[in-house]
Amino acid sequence: MRESELLEHIYARSAGIRASGGWAVVVGPGDDAAVLRSPKGDTLIVTVDQLVEGRHHQTGTAIDLIARKAVARSVSDIAAMGGRPTWATATAVLPPGFTRADELFDRMAHWAGVWGCPLVGGDLATHHSPKHPLTLTVTIAGVPERGPVTRSGARVGDGVYVTGLLGGSLDSGRHLTFDPRVHEAAGLVGVLGDRLHAMIDLSDGLGRDAGRLAAASGVRVEIDAAALPMHPGVLDWNAAMGDGEDYELCFCAEGAVPDAIEGVPITRVGTVVAGSGCVVEALGERHDVSALGWDH
Amino acid sequence: MRESELLEHIYARSAGIRASGGWAVVVGPGDDAAVLRSPKGDTLIVTVDQLVEGRHHQTGTAIDLIARKAVARSVSDIAAMGGRPTWATATAVLPPGFTRADELFDRMAHWAGVWGCPLVGGDLATHHSPKHPLTLTVTIAGVPERGPVTRSGARVGDGVYVTGLLGGSLDSGRHLTFDPRVHEAAGLVGVLGDRLHAMIDLSDGLGRDAGRLAAASGVRVEIDAAALPMHPGVLDWNAAMGDGEDYELCFCAEGAVPDAIEGVPITRVGTVVAGSGCVVEALGERHDVSALGWDH
Numbered sequence: 001m002r003e004s005e006l007l008e009h010i011y012a013r014s015a016g017i018r019a020s021g022g023w024a025v026v027v028g029p030g031d032d033a034a035v036l037r038s039p040k041g042d043t044l045i046v047t048v049d050q051l052v053e054g055r056h057h058q059t060g061t062a063i064d065l066i067a068r069k070a071v072a073r074s075v076s077d078i079a080a081m082g083g084r085p086t087w088a089t090a091t092a093v094l095p096p097g098f099t100r101a102d103e104l105f106d107r108m109a110h111w112a113g114v115w116g117c118p119l120v121g122g123d124l125a126t127h128h129s130p131k132h133p134l135t136l137t138v139t140i141a142g143v144p145e146r147g148p149v150t151r152s153g154a155r156v157g158d159g160v161y162v163t164g165l166l167g168g169s170l171d172s173g174r175h176l177t178f179d180p181r182v183h184e185a186a187g188l189v190g191v192l193g194d195r196l197h198a199m200i201d202l203s204d205g206l207g208r209d210a211g212r213l214a215a216a217s218g219v220r221v222e223i224d225a226a227a228l229p230m231h232p233g234v235l236d237w238n239a240a241m242g243d244g245e246d247y248e249l250c251f252c253a254e255g256a257v258p259d260a261i262e263g264v265p266i267t268r269v270g271t272v273v274a275g276s277g278c279v280v281e282a283l284g285e286r287h288d289v290s291a292l293g294w295d296h
Numbered sequence: 297m298r299e300s301e302l303l304e305h306i307y308a309r310s311a312g313i314r315a316s317g318g319w320a321v322v323v324g325p326g327d328d329a330a331v332l333r334s335p336k337g338d339t340l341i342v343t344v345d346q347l348v349e350g351r352h353h354q355t356g357t358a359i360d361l362i363a364r365k366a367v368a369r370s371v372s373d374i375a376a377m378g379g380r381p382t383w384a385t386a387t388a389v390l391p392p393g394f395t396r397a398d399e400l401f402d403r404m405a406h407w408a409g410v411w412g413c414p415l416v417g418g419d420l421a422t423h424h425s426p427k428h429p430l431t432l433t434v435t436i437a438g439v440p441e442r443g444p445v446t447r448s449g450a451r452v453g454d455g456v457y458v459t460g461l462l463g464g465s466l467d468s469g470r471h472l473t474f475d476p477r478v479h480e481a482a483g484l485v486g487v488l489g490d491r492l493h494a495m496i497d498l499s500d501g502l503g504r505d506a507g508r509l510a511a512a513s514g515v516r517v518e519i520d521a522a523a524l525p526m527h528p529g530v531l532d533w534n535a536a537m538g539d540g541e542d543y544e545l546c547f548c549a550e551g552a553v554p555d556a557i558e559g560v561p562i563t564r565v566g567t568v569v570a571g572s573g574c575v576v577e578a579l580g581e582r583h584d585v586s587a588l589g590w591d592h
Contacts, residue, residue, distance in 0.1 A: 003420050003421075003422060006397050006398055006401070006420060007420065009398050009401070010398075010401050010415075010418070013401075013402065013405060014405070014414070014415065014416075017409075017414035017415070017416065018414065019382050019413070019414060019416070020380065020381070020412040020413070021380055021381075021382035021412070021438070021439035022338075022382075022439065023382045023383055023437075023439070025383065025414065025416050028414075028416050028417070029415065029416065029417055029418065033417060034383075034385065034416035036416065036437075038334050038338040038340070039338050039439075040337055040338050041336055042334040042336050042338060044334070044340075046416065046417060048387055048417060048418060048419050048433075048435060049419050050387050050389060050419050050421050050433075052389055052421050052423055054423065054424060054425065055421055055422075055423055055424060056421075084316065084317055085316070085317075086315050086316050086317035086318075086319045087315040087319055087330075087332060089330070089342060089344045089435065091344055091345075091346050093346060093348055093431055101302050102302055102305045102306075105305070105306050105309075106309060109306075109309055109310070113313075116316040116317070117315070117316070118313035118314065118315060118321065118324075119306075119310065119325065120313065120315070120321050120324050120325065120330035120332065120342065121324070121325055121329060121342060121343060121344060122306070122325065122344060123344050123345050123346050123433070124299050124302060124303065125299075125346050125348050125351055125352075126299060126351075127348055127350065127429065128350060128351060129350065129427070129429070131425070131427050132428075132429065133423065133425070133428065135389055135431055137344075137346075137387050137419070137433045139344060139385065139435050141319075141332075142317070143318065143319070143335075
């Protein structure tokens with residue numbers, strides 16, 4: 001069973017789940033983050049991501065960059081819901097003899113502080129096997145600017161937009177140094193208000209992630225390959241949509257959208273139409289790209 | 297650096313941390329769980345624990361028991377704060393070719409439901425290496441009955457009590473089938489009220505865990521070896537205090553304490569005195585047992 005199939009299984013099993021103790025599940029499994037409502041009416045966005053050596057970073061990556069990416073990935077999920085981080089927890093499974101755990105946690109605490117979500121708890125384990133990869137999880141809670149903005153609100157006729165530039169994240173090292181689009185997301189919520197219908201962060205590539213947004217919204221996303229904003233050196237639309245780990249925002253909105261937010265360019269890359277999947281039109285041919293990119 | 301030293305480093309670094317977005321950190325790193333307060337005044341208890349194949353369970357353990365323990369460990373932390381679980385998230389790093397991920401998540405969802413905290417989100421990763429152990433994390437949020445009850449409130453003159461029986465958890469398999477003491481904790485909060493001064497769950501053994509409670513409270517815990525309630529087959533006080541993974545509650549209270557709560561026996565095992573550490577008196581000799589048991 002592929003990860004994407006397993007996730008579908010989990011989402012189907014999770015329909016209608018109910019919390020206890022006066023808390024309510026507003027958005028359950030299947031979006032960038034869960035959304036809960038407290039007994040007195042506070043909204044809390046919660047996401048968790050893992051960072052596994054050999055999978056999400058190479059052995060030998062600088063400790064500071066590992067710590068940064070572990071926190072930044074979850075911050076990006078909070079941003080994708082139109083939220084701001086408020087507090088976080090972190091866990092680590094350390095290989096035996098790993099001598100820099102204090103530095104690792106200091107840097108995780110540093111980056112969590114930078115993005116406004118101090119580490120309030122966590123757990124540590126050391127594995128017996130020297131082959132065990134360093135494995136981190138970071139859970140971040142956030143508060144919505146208003147909303148929150150889910151993947152499921154896109155409407156036929158919406159424009160499809162991305163922040164920043166796409167492609168080449170792994171080769172360039174940008175996957176270790178990206179800025180999660182927290183301020184940009186908050187800016188978009190402020191400027192667009194109810195015209196901001198759906199949003200997702202681009203972790204697996206625009207093709208697959210816009211396909212997820214399309215599936216959640218019950219629509220089709222059509223992308224114009226010629227419109228894609230690409231980093232210098234990125235060869236073609238296939239790389240721009242499939243390289244993954246951009247951690248830019250993809251959003252669907254109606255009406256006028258600014259050319260930039262918080263100094264980051266915004267590019268219209270497509271349109272929401274009736275149907276399903278994510279389709280790109282390039283040189284007069286159409287390709288279904290919902291399964292392009294990573295499955296992670 | 298040992299795990300306990302690293303944790304001390306993290307706790308020291310975390311003093312005075314502040315959340316954003318209107319949330320407040322009531323209890324930060326260093327207790328069984330963190331405690332947060334929402335903008336409108338709701339209290340949320342948050343804990344995260346990891347379950348690593350080869351470390352917390354043996355390869356070949358039944359999927360249902362792995363799932364159960366992964367959830368139960370975190371539920372036990374919520375109980376130790378005098379709380380009830382309300383919602384949860386889970387993550388997994390799967391070895392390549394792991395074919396039973398759907399069953400694993402179904403059983404985690406089952407057990408999360410049993411303890412009142414449905415899985416509202418999570419993350420999945422598959423590692424490339426076939427030697428990668430199955431690694432799970434479960435984060436649980438809870439609401440306090442009132443309180444919450446921390447490790448740091450023990451006072452000189454308090455009695456020291458444990459629920460249930462101690463020792464032999466790993467050899468007997470009880471570490472896979474224990475019932476987290478949620479109802480018992482709630483019962484104690486109800487019966488004892490403000491006389492319940494401090495509580496911790498016994499994951500690493502009474503010696504080490506009572507030592508942590510003593511350190512957090514700035515007191516000494518004295519244990520009477522002859523009073524320890526032991527499972528049949530547990531040889532001596534050393535095993536009862538050092539085997540670990542009991543997941544019983546250890547608490548400090550003043551005044552009368554019932555002999556049982558929710559049908560589970562309560563035994564007075566010692567007294568809080570001035571000083572530091574956890575000391576056991578056995579056959580007329582005194583032993584410092586703060587470093588007995590697991591460091592995990």
